Amino acid sequence: MMQTQVLKKFWLLCLLITFSSVASANLTIEITRGSDQALPIGVVPFAGSEGLPEDVAQIVQDDLERSGYFAPLARSAMFEQPSQSDDVQFGTWRSLDVRYLVVGRAAQTDGGFELQFELMDISGQRRMIGETVTVRGNDLRGAAHYISDQIFEEITGIRGAFSTKIAYVTAQGIGDNMQFGLYVADADGRRSEQVLTSDEPIMSPAWSPDGTKLAYVSFETERPAIYIQDVATGQRVQATSFEGINGAPAWSPDGRRIAMSLSKDGQPEIYIMDVGSRSVERITNNNSIDTEPAWAPDGRSLLFTSDRSGGPQLYQYTLGGRGSAPDIYR
Structure with a gap:
């Protein structure tokens, strides 16, 4: 019962953090407003x-x-x-x-x-x-x-991003007949290609820094697990499958580590997994929900969302500074 309540609270927090919508495979990107000084x-x-x-x-x-x-x-x-x-x-x-x-x-x-x-x-x-x-x-x-x-x-003077790729999830159908798909496309939504299809939800796709792999959350084993998939070959491995929450994967700038939110030890906390060895290290330790980690460009700190102050707030944790609590990000 307690585990179910934690899961519900976790996904509610994710919805407060991120807005997602049902999309079709034919992705359309619409910009409704640009700069007043274009x-x-x-x-x-x-x-x-x-x-x-x-x-x-x-x-x-x-x-x-x-x-x-x-x-x-x-x-x-x-x-x-x-x-x-x-x-x-x-x-x-x-x-x-x-x-x-x-x-x-x-x-x-x-x-x-x-x-x-x-x-x-x-x-x-x-x-x-x-x-x-x-x-x-x-x-x-x-x-x-x-x-x-x-x-x-x-x-x-800003590096262009038009040659990059995007990853997105679609959901089609109603109720128990939902079909989920993971797609990659050009930055403008064109040339969409399906990477994965599943009868169970797919969430949180995240690109590796070199653009060759995707980490994502899949419920195909009836509980959330994090997978790493090679986009070109389709080969994939299950990186985590701990009890409870396995969510919000985020690649480090050097592509050697993935930050994530796991509840294997109780409440959802931030962990870092070494991609090569699959070993995980716990970063946060408190009685609140910690999720949605994001790396600083230099890889030396993590930003994440926590409700430890009573509502969702951004916190920053400096890696290597063991014994010091995360600070609210300002």
Whole structure:
């Protein structure tokens, strides 16, 4: 009875921390609001892209717009469509209040494609960057995301994330007929691939730092267990299956450890598991619920959520500082 009450309280705390919704496999990402000071940019359709399986310039434009940092000019408003920097008439684009301009060309090669792009500073009347991108096979979307990353970083100074992947869980059906799926997709929700299907809930997918593995919680053995799965091969191992809660896995920055919440010794506490040996070390010790650990970028401390003060609060624990209590994160 006590174990059931702890489980119910734990999952209620997780719901307070995180909002989740039922999704379909065809993921749609909608940004309803961007920056009030989004930078005006024009992304001209790439010359030679007619008939290609993907519209590279449109993908780049969508990436930049989705970031919230940019306000792309509509194609219908473009007076001209240059394909290289030498053809850019800066006055024309200044009259359209465009601050940056992306131009490019596409050509099919043996076994793939070749994309050339250039980023222009309209106000400064200069070429900022330019590159030729070689595409293997039909991976034009991957190349477009790469181009978006280069443009985004050059203008903002922030590393782009358009080439990264997301992982998400779907739930379809009603009651006892629910079917759960674990999927990975491009950062824009496209090219979704199913990693796992199950009749039991799947929760908390977390990427390894190198992007090759996922840690997640599955109830397929009728109680929560943490699994580690290789995304490319599909091979997986059951990392934990202790009595009670096995939840909230979080990879360390070096990929050698996973922080998690376990209740094997009573209340849900934060533990760290060595991925290689599967040995676990208890980090917190109190009579409250500790969950949702997250690593600091340097791997030297953990943030986690605890209700030890009467309601969910963020706490920070410095690793190696044994004997000291976690501090409220401010």
